Amino acid sequence: MRTGRCLCGKVTFEADTGARFNICYCKMCQRWSAGAFMGVPTTGFRVTDGAEALTIAKTSDWANRAFCTDCGSNIYYHARDAGAPTVTLGSLDDTSGLAATRQYFIDAKPEGFTIAEETTMMTEAECIAHFAP
Amino acid sequence: MASKTGSCLCGSVTYELAEEPTSYGACHCGMCRKFSGGIELGIQVMSDGVKFKPTETLAIYESSDWAERGFCVGCGSSIFWRLTTEGEMEGMFSIAAGTLDDMSGLKFEAEVYIDHKPDSHAFEGERNRLTEAEVLEIFNG
Numbered sequence: 242m243r244t245g246r247c248l249c250g251k252v253t254f255e256a257d258t259g260a261r262f263n264i265c266y267c268k269m270c271q272r273w274s275a276g277a278f279m280g281v282p283t284t285g286f287r288v289t290d291g292a293e294a295l296t297i298a299k300t301s302d303w304a305n306r307a308f309c310t311d312c313g314s315n316i317y318y319h320a321r322d323a324g325a326p327t328v329t330l331g332s333l334d335d336t337s338g339l340a341a342t343r344q345y346f347i348d349a350k351p352e353g354f355t356i357a358e359e360t361t362m363m364t365e366a367e368c369i370a371h372f373a374p
Numbered sequence: 375m376a377s378k379t380g381s382c383l384c385g386s387v388t389y390e391l392a393e394e395p396t397s398y399g400a401c402h403c404g405m406c407r408k409f410s411g412g413i414e415l416g417i418q419v420m421s422d423g424v425k426f427k428p429t430e431t432l433a434i435y436e437s438s439d440w441a442e443r444g445f446c447v448g449c450g451s452s453i454f455w456r457l458t459t460e461g462e463m464e465g466m467f468s469i470a471a472g473t474l475d476d477m478s479g480l481k482f483e484a485e486v487y488i489d490h491k492p493d494s495h496a497f498e499g500e501r502n503r504l505t506e507a508e509v510l511e512i513f514n515g
Binding site for chain 1: 398404408482
């Protein structure tokens, strides 16, 4: 189990994670996360403090994105018909042992930007076929 | 080519840059990683280099003694980091590159706070990579 929090510390949480994180370059994630989204899938997520400061915005037909209302820190992405939310890599207190496993919307990634790690990669078309066939 | 206009995810915060951008940088500091939740890519413009359309959804958080961060209260999009200390560079923005309507043609020019980068990821390519101390020297020197 890992813990996490926002910049101002109002919102804290616990999450049950595996050892992997994913990167998404779709335009929605680019706009939300300043460049690209890095998310750690969880099998359980619990707000431990500051639930009243956590805004959960319905940002598309299929997903919500949660952030701290006071400091703007991005906490999670949640495809509503999936299980538990995917927490942002940056919100975790300790990211040791986590490795990049997948890159989504690889054909939309910012020009000149490539991560050094090897991962599975899916194009926009492959993502749509996989997640919303 | 890269656009001069940009917006947050829900479209309520919009801006126009004075000039077409040519490059972006990445910041690895813990605050940028926590604020954006991902990879914080920024386009540096001076105070007069960007105009935001007036909106009630652009919130500002004073994140440190020397900077503030703008985000949308509707969707949580990270919009900018801005230097608030007095001096030549006061008011300088790092506008979130992901909010640009079109990032084509931009060069990935620099990485900063490279000594704060976690082991979980690294970015390929040749470019300037500055430590925290080197960045602070630029801002204070």
